[in-house]
Amino acid sequence: MPQNQSIVLASRPQGAATAENFRLESAATPALQDGQVLVRHHYLSLDPYMRGRMNEGKSYAAPQPLGEVMIGGTVGEVLETRSPRFAVGDKVVGMGGWQLYSVVDAEQPGALRKVDTTHVPLSHYLGAVGMPGVTAWYGLVRIIDPQAGQTVVVSAASGAVGSAVGVLAKSRGCRVVGIAGGAEKCTYVVKDLGFDECVDYRAHADALSLSKALKLACPQGIDGYFENVGGMVLDAVMLRMNAFGRIAVCGMIAGYDGQPLPMSYPQMILVQRLKVQGFIVSEHMQDWPAALKELGQLVGSGRFRPRESVAHGLEGAPQAFLGLLKGRNFGKQLVKLV
Ligand SMILES: NC(=O)c1ccc[n+]([C@@H]2O[C@H](COP(=O)([O-])OP(=O)(O)OC[C@H]3O[C@@H](n4cnc5c(N)ncnc54)[C@H](OP(=O)(O)O)[C@@H]3O)[C@@H](O)[C@H]2O)c1
Incomplete structure (x- = not known):
């Protein structure tokens, strides 16, 4: 199994978030169990909601636990599979977090979704078609x-x-x-x-x-x-x-x-x-299929050409995230991981 790198929440911000709130870690990816797949992340999505998760206080979602991999949407490719639902090479979108690889329980509903990159580039599944x-x-x-x-x-x-x-x-x-x-x-x-x-x-x-x-x-x-x-x-x-x-x-x-x-x-x-x-x-999962269909058609037909800000390498994620909160991004903020 490949060596993984991840970024964890090291401490909670006092006021504005800083690079010191994050820590880069390295560990082997665990061996797959039945029903699991190994995904190599191509892109990580950085989103403003992550700032709220870094706080301890009351919100609509539980806080990001200290010392754990930062939550985040990812798109990537199945590298190994012990699930009949996914094949090696499938392009998938999930919540893999701020890391290079994730092991996903593919039987869990909604954990991983196969996507078609014929007309829509993979990265747009984290933005306009995500x-x-x-x-x-x-x-x-x-x-x-x-x-x-x-x-x-x-x-x-x-x-x-x-x-x-x-x-x-x-x-x-x-x-x-x-x-x-x-x-x-x-x-x-x-x-x-x-x-x-x-x-x-x-x-x-x-x-x-x-x-x-x-x-x-x-x-x-x-x-x-x-x-x-x-x-x-x-x-x-x-x-x-x-x-x-x-x-x-x-x-x-x-x-x-x-x-x-x-x-x-x-x-x-x-x-x-x-x-x-x-x-x-x-909280409105019933509307996702209709929305994704319309957005996929707009992007696939070229009527909507979404712009992206792409940082390169996992170690660049904290600075890119801090920049997003200050308006330094221009379009959907991503981190390219391959
Ligand atoms: N309710 C939900 O379920 C949900 C889901 C997703 C996103 N959101 C929210 O949607 C909003 C947009 O998210 P996004 O992912 O599309 O981010 P984004 O617009 O791609 O990036 C954030 C932008 O916010 C602007 N900004 C930052 N600080 C600001 C400030 N102090 N005053 C005014 N503008 C500021 C900047 O643009 P300028 O340079 O133009 O100021 C920055 O580029 C965020 O508030 C996010 O939390 C909500």
């Missing part, structure tokens, strides 16, 4: 429920979730406006992803200034907002929401280091009779 894509689909379709001609705004618009929200909303006939950090990201959102406009929040000192820019970009107001960041961006959007608007609260990355995230205009929920709903994508 968990982030389904997240976009669920928040947009099930919560915002956009109608053709309505205006949908999404924050972190160049990222894994945000880019998919925009493409899905455009294909439903909406006016789509992104909010992203920096001119380069905004240009990509409009030119490559096909959004109608994109507002650079970093060019604005406060919510009122950002809100003025949103008024120009959304002359008919905002009917649906897909929230990924919180803070000043949410304040600015709240001031532009139309009556009976819907806000899908997907993420609040501006507060993931534990700082307070005050909301300046909650009265708009009442004044505009808004629906504000949080969700966790893993």
Whole structure:
């Protein structure tokens, strides 16, 4: 069996996470038991939710245990198998964690899924045709429920979730406006992803200034907002929401280091009779097949070309992850492991 390398959680962050919170370890992979397969990971997915798991406190999921391999989505290839359900060479997606190899109990429902790489590159099963894509689909379709001609705004618009929200909303006939950090990201959102406009929040000192820019970009107001960041961006959007608007609260990355995230205009929920709903994508497994089908068609046909930020080598994962939390990624953040 091959020698494995993994990254474990060494300590819990006090405020912002640092590279010292992680530790690289090395060990032999265990011999396979009946029903198990050995997977060699080609890509590891880095996702903002991992920051929450590093904390001890109460959340929707259990904390990442200290000294154990960091949780994470992976795509790879079956190297050895003692399961009739998988053959050597199968391309698979699973939750292999921050490591080079994983031994997976293939009989456990949902532990490992075979994927077809004929039209969709393997790495996209961690992004647009994976968990982030389904997240976009669920928040947009099930919560915002956009109608053709309505205006949908999404924050972190160049990222894994945000880019998919925009493409899905455009294909439903909406006016789509992104909010992203920096001119380069905004240009990509409009030119490559096909959004109608994109507002650079970093060019604005406060919510009122950002809100003025949103008024120009959304002359008919905002009917649906897909929230990924919180803070000043949410304040600015709240001031532009139309009556009976819907806000899908997907993420609040501006507060993931534990700082307070005050909301300046909650009265708009009442004044505009808004629906504000949080969700966790893993609690809606019944919607995954329909979402993955639509996203697979968009990517497979070339109508959606998701961008990726790829770090190379497992040892680069902590820095890439810390960069993701600061907006240094540009598109889906991955680590290439082969
Ligand atoms: N609810 C669920 O089930 C679920 C599932 C998956 C993801 N999510 C959430 O969805 C959001 C997007 O995830 P993703 O995987 O697609 O990540 P991503 O957008 O690819 O990367 C994170 C982006 O967040 C932005 N950002 C970081 N710090 C920020 C700050 N202080 N203020 C404003 N923007 C900031 C940066 O973009 P800019 O440079 O443009 O600021 C950064 O590139 C996250 O909040 C995540 O937690 C939720």
